Amino acid sequence: QKYYQKEYDFNTTSLTSKEVNKIKRFVKEKRVDYAIAPIGEKVFEWILEQDPNLKFELVDFESEKIDGMLYIPSSGSDKAYIILNSNKALINQIFTALHEYYHYIADYTEVKKKPYICNFSELTSVNEKRASRFAAEFLLPEDALKNEINFYARNVNMQVKDISFEDYATICIFLTLKYRMPLKAVIYRLFEERYIKDVALYIEEYDFIKDVLQQLKIFEKQVEALYS
Numbered sequence: 001q002k003y004y005q006k007e008y009d010f011n012t013t014s015l016t017s018k019e020v021n022k023i024k025r026f027v028k029e030k031r032v033d034y035a036i037a038p039i040g041e042k043v044f045e046w047i048l049e050q051d052p053n054l055k056f057e058l059v060d061f062e063s064e065k066i067d068g069m070l071y072i073p074s075s076g077s078d079k080a081y082i083i084l085n086s087n088k089a090l091i092n093q094i095f096t097a098l099h100e101y102y103h104y105i106a107d108y109t110e111v112k113k114k115p116y117i118c119n120f121s122e123l124t125s126v127n128e129k130r131a132s133r134f135a136a137e138f139l140l141p142e143d144a145l146k147n148e149i150n151f152y153a154r155n156v157n158m159q160v161k162d163i164s165f166e167d168y169a170t171i172c173i174f175l176t177l178k179y180r181m182p183l184k185a186v187i188y189r190l191f192e193e194r195y196i197k198d199v200a201l202y203i204e205e206y207d208f209i210k211d212v213l214q215q216l217k218i219f220e221k222q223v224e225a226l227y228s
Contacts, residue, residue, distance in 0.1 A: 012130075012133040014129065019126075027134065030138065040139075047082070068083055082104070090227070095135050098134065133192075140179045148174075172202075180226065
């Protein structure tokens with residue numbers, strides 16, 4: 001239980017500009033084959049292609065507080081395991097996989113010296129924020145987000161600066177479905193890239209926006225797959 005987290009800390013704005021720029025460069029380097037195209041469920045296959053010693057395991061955790069873990073055996077094997085909670089929705093597993101992958105590529109040497117299961121109880125730790133920012137940047141890159149915002153503004157015949165709360169709530173829904181990223185993470189991406197100023201307002205209305213997302217008949221099959 002001491003290794004659990006109730007939910008990811010998507011608010012990574014406390015990272016320095018130097019740390020953020022480093023993550024952005026890292027994402028572009030890793031994402032070279034996809035450019036800014038959505039990757040979604042393909043991320044599992046992509047991660048496995050990066051290193052033959054990295055494996056996935058699905059575990060039916062009794063606790064809903066556990067999203068996932070990075071486990072590196074202390075001896076007898078060079079393999080590392082990204083362990084996902086099979087009770088979590090697919091959209092959360094996608095984000096979890098990338099969060100853990102960041103720990104694998106950024107912290108492997110440290111972990112090998114003193115093996116541990118990724119401690120999610122330290123939600124305020126800088127390294128956890130880096131991992132979440134990497135996952136969010138990877139799923140929805142800055143340039144992709146910019147293109148989507150500009151596309152929306154052109155289609156509704158307005159300037160980006162004039163996009164309203166209701167418009168951004170709608171954008172969040174479409175981005176969640178297209179880029180397969182948790183709604184709350186999408187909201188924070190908009191805040192991180194300075195499209196919205198009052199992120200607290202969107203978080204306050206998070207449950208309402210999510211309810212709308214899950215009730216849209218036109219996207220019923222997509223939503224069912226992502227939240228199953």
